Amino acid sequence: MATAAAQKTDHTAPYDGDGTAATAGYERAFDAAVAADERIEPRDWMPDAYRATLVRQIAQHAHSEIIGMQPEANWITRAPSLRRKAILMAKVQDEAGHGLYLYSAAETLGTGRDELLDKLHSGRQKYSSIFNYPTLTWADVGAIGWLVDGAAITNQVPLCRCSYGPYARAMVRICKEESFHQRQGYELLLALSRGTPEQHAMAQDAVDRWWWPSLMMFGPPDDESQHSAQSMAWKIKRHSNDELRQRFVDICVPQAESLGLTLPDPDLKWNEEQGHYDFGAIDWTEFWEVLKGNGPCNEQRITQRRRAHEEGAWVREAAAAYAAKHSETGATRA
Amino acid sequence: MTNTDWPLWEVFVRSRRGLSHTHAGSLHAPDAEFALRNARDLYTRRGEGVSIWVVPSSAITASSPDEKDPFFEPAADKPYRHPTFYEIPEGVKHL
Numbered sequence: 001m002a003t004a005a006a007q008k009t010d011h012t013a014p015y016d017g018d019g020t021a022a023t024a025g026y027e028r029a030f031d032a033a034v035a036a037d038e039r040i041e042p043r044d045w046m047p048d049a050y051r052a053t054l055v056r057q058i059a060q061h062a063h064s065e066i067i068g069m070q071p072e073a074n075w076i077t078r079a080p081s082l083r084r085k086a087i088l089m090a091k092v093q094d095e096a097g098h099g100l101y102l103y104s105a106a107e108t109l110g111t112g113r114d115e116l117l118d119k120l121h122s123g124r125q126k127y128s129s130i131f132n133y134p135t136l137t138w139a140d141v142g143a144i145g146w147l148v149d150g151a152a153i154t155n156q157v158p159l160c161r162c163s164y165g166p167y168a169r170a171m172v173r174i175c176k177e178e179s180f181h182q183r184q185g186y187e188l189l190l191a192l193s194r195g196t197p198e199q200h201a202m203a204q205d206a207v208d209r210w211w212w213p214s215l216m217m218f219g220p221p222d223d224e225s226q227h228s229a230q231s232m233a234w235k236i237k238r239h240s241n242d243e244l245r246q247r248f249v250d251i252c253v254p255q256a257e258s259l260g261l262t263l264p265d266p267d268l269k270w271n272e273e274q275g276h277y278d279f280g281a282i283d284w285t286e287f288w289e290v291l292k293g294n295g296p297c298n299e300q301r302i303t304q305r306r307r308a309h310e311e312g313a314w315v316r317e318a319a320a321a322y323a324a325k326h327s328e329t330g331a332t333r334a
Numbered sequence: 335m336t337n338t339d340w341p342l343w344e345v346f347v348r349s350r351r352g353l354s355h356t357h358a359g360s361l362h363a364p365d366a367e368f369a370l371r372n373a374r375d376l377y378t379r380r381g382e383g384v385s386i387w388v389v390p391s392s393a394i395t396a397s398s399p400d401e402k403d404p405f406f407e408p409a410a411d412k413p414y415r416h417p418t419f420y421e422i423p424e425g426v427k428h429l
Binding site: 093104319320323 | 365
């Protein structure tokens with residue numbers, strides 16, 4: 001591991017088991033802690049597969065926050081008022097913050113920041129497919145806040161009780177902040193929906209385009225989700241993909257009615273017997289295509305991300321040089 | 335050259351006067367001054383703090399989870415350190 005040397009003196013470095021004889025005992029302690037709903041902390045022994053699953057999930061989550069800045073930042077310079085512009089800037093800044101909380105959580109598992117960024121830039125780790133769709137109009141900013149952040153919240157609230165302590169703590173912080181994201185999006189759409197016929201049509205068009213991709217954010221159906229069962233056993237995940245998707249649909253239908261907008265699904269109807277809304281079939285071919293890299297913006301997102309990183313190199317180098325110079329003279333040590 | 339050349343810092347935030355600093359999270363920064371500024375931007379965007387400490391993660395010495403039981407055991411068999419250990423006759427006040 002690239003950062004092993006750097007991590008040695010780091011109290012957050014993972015604890016290395018010291019042989020197979022002891023491992024069985026550690027594993028029992030781990031299983032007991034998970035069963036008792038206790039949290040696993042960075043230096044506790046944990047199965048390699050648990051660690052790998054967490055790194056994959058937290059990294060993907062962090063990358064999604066960082067890539068997710070792009071589609072919305074696209075509209076900052078064209079926000080229709082100073083109020084909307086200030087809100088949007090605060091939201092995009094929050095997404096950067098969320099990425100940083102999550103990268104820190106991933107690093108407690110012994111994977112360095114540079115390694116995570118390399119894997120994002122080289123496509124070896126993924127980010128949420130939702131960010132490979134374009135933001136064509138101002139109303140998309142509203143639809144993202146309401147639907148994309150709404151779906152994210154539905155996914156993330158149970159993660160606040162995830163068995164891995166640092167991830168759960170990052171999620172608590174993130175969920176508190178996401179609520180503003182969702183409400184500003186809803187308010188934005190409401191303003192458009194109640195505006196001129198053109199504004200109303202723009203809001204409806206944005207919802208029409210973002211609805212199905214938002215439902216895909218919950219991941220493949222339960223019987224096709226390769227990691228779900230193990231993640232649930234480890235209490236990383238608390239609810240299945242389909243369960244969370246249903247919860248989201250049930251929440252959104254009345255919210256759409258209050259907006260005066262429709263959801264683009266002719267099969268959407270209340271099922272008295274189930275106590276849930278039935279909804280139409282999701283086009284999973286589209287999901288897998290976007291995941292494979294064939295979405296409308298995959299290339300653009302990662303190219304822009306790499307460019308931003310490369311163009312920021314001189315700032316990182318200058319800061320490091322300044323710090324090195326001052327630590328030699330002892331001038332910055334107060 | 336990437337961020338990992340920058341050391342890791344632990345961030346502690348005092349949410350208001352009268353309370354202790356509490357661990358908020360960690361971040362990378364080239365030096366203490368940047369660590370403070372980054373911590374301000376990262377952990378106090380909504381007025382969550384009135385004071386911040388940043389400490390190099392490498393400066394923290396932690397107890398080992400492996401020694402958890404023996405390390406904390408001495409406290410386990412001393413119930414007489416708790417007020418509830420003592421029986422006081424009913425009716426005795428202010429005790």
